[in-house]
Amino acid sequence: MAIRIFITGGTFDKEYNELNGELFFKETHMHDLLELGRNKTPVVITTLMMIDSLEMTDKDREWIVYQCNQAAEDKIIITHGTDTMAETAKVLAKNINNKTIVLTGAMIPIKFGSSDGLFNLGSALAFVQTLTHGIYVAMNGRYFNWDNVRKNKLTGRFEELK
């Protein structure tokens, strides 16, 4: 069965608006990245929202939980802004226990040339195929359980709580 990929926005998909110098969302770059990686694992891509994760509300997270539950697939990748990735992981863990869900994202927009997005996507796709049911964050070449992860605001890296 295919892997479901849910897009929620985050730095991963941000672009530079050359008219006003601001970052904004247009469409996801997921298809381009999978083509670049010559991916042959079957995937189904659905954009749920295109927002900065600092602006993600409880309602948005409910919607993500609902979509994960509704999905026929039990392997799910969610692209997500890094700032509240751990928070969304917690909400998912409280509501879903029969799927492998991997949240990932990027520190630099994919369009900016020096992004970590392609690397993170490669690892997320591998982790979702091999980890047992549970909610995980895949960043920095590692995976973290939902209840033992935070983003270090000073370094920008993900780490265990203890």
Place this chain on the structure above:
Amino acid sequence: MAIRIFITGGTFDKEYNELNGELFFKETHMHDLLELGRNKTPVVITTLMMIDSLEMTDKDREWIVYQCNQAAEDKIIITHGTDTMAETAKVLAKNINNKTIVLTGAMIPIKFGSSDGLFNLGSALAFVQTLTHGIYVAMNGRYFNWDNVRKNKLTGRFEELK
């Protein structure tokens, strides 16, 4: 314990010589890629050789087996040219059974902008952390057991034998 990364060359590390228009090897780009991916998984990188895998000899493969056996780590990634990746996997499988070894590479050199190398590296790092002992090929977002993989020469993609 750290993950050992052995470099053997292949398209992954090829560069363009602007004086004669030929492809050649200088140094591995592994460090740059891991930095780009903001990798925080501990790794130890060792260059064993820098060759096109079509020129890899039995002696070279013996050397790779020897190094894998000597390594203190039981999780090993080998970057390798795609043309004979499956062949080297077979030799490793005949000689090593207590380690997780993942071979990976790239269809386009990392230096050429549109490479799949960063994606493949991300997936190889994830697979080596999660798969049980055995010899695997990680390409196209998938992993293959050593005894069920070949590169399709027409499409350039890896596939199962049956």
Place this chain on the structure above:
Amino acid sequence: MAIRIFITGGTFDKEYNELNGELFFKETHMHDLLELGRNKTPVVITTLMMIDSLEMTDKDREWIVYQCNQAAEDKIIITHGTDTMAETAKVLAKNINNKTIVLTGAMIPIKFGSSDGLFNLGSALAFVQTLTHGIYVAMNGRYFNWDNVRKNKLTGRFEELK
């Protein structure tokens, strides 16, 4: 005699701060671009300021005029934010008449992969070597006289006044 290159900032040199998602200035990328272009025209590079051109004050423009007058070279390139490039050109024209000065910049930061900066720099270097004394803007593959140029805010392109 060498060409003088004055750096004043602008989109050209902006970078993405991965910790807070904002654009900022670090150092100029001029040296990297000239190396990328395999430039062999002798140049002397001086950073005068690193600011967004919307924040450029009369005092800043005085400083630029002063530096252009002080420079031993009579061929000068100024990198500049696009929003007020035409305004600075006017101030220069009122104060300098014995030099060829070409202002250029970029719509997309050089670090973002899809920048026009390298193209603009190539054209500015060529224009400064071939145009007679005067103040010019070099953008969009064209040059404009200081008294007949504006940035079209809707299209982001430079055009003649009439």
Place this chain on the structure above:
Amino acid sequence: MAIRIFITGGTFDKEYNELNGELFFKETHMHDLLELGRNKTPVVITTLMMIDSLEMTDKDREWIVYQCNQAAEDKIIITHGTDTMAETAKVLAKNINNKTIVLTGAMIPIKFGSSDGLFNLGSALAFVQTLTHGIYVAMNGRYFNWDNVRKNKLTGRFEELK
């Protein structure tokens, strides 16, 4: 009147064939580069051939001369392999004296990320608009008269004969 751009191939337009690891020609990347540079100078692009300049014959050069003469435009850019760029310039100079023709190219293919092609194109476009009738080579941020230029095979840079 528009600038005519004639494509003849060269490193500029080479691509990497991921199935056999060889460099080859598909289509010109001129349109992409002009878009990247946000070029607004009117141009007409015609592909005359797609060959390595080491394989360019007298017959090929006759064809280029013929096309330059036939063109309605008196400003012409020719993309060309660097190895025999100076040779083609000589042939053009013997046959054409009422046009400004600028030959340019690249040391690294445009598709390879670290190419000088965009820089060279920017300078060629500027030189062709500002230089008087004659045959020129535009490389390394400079222009050379047809009778005073050679490619230094050791450094890969263009230089005057004396």
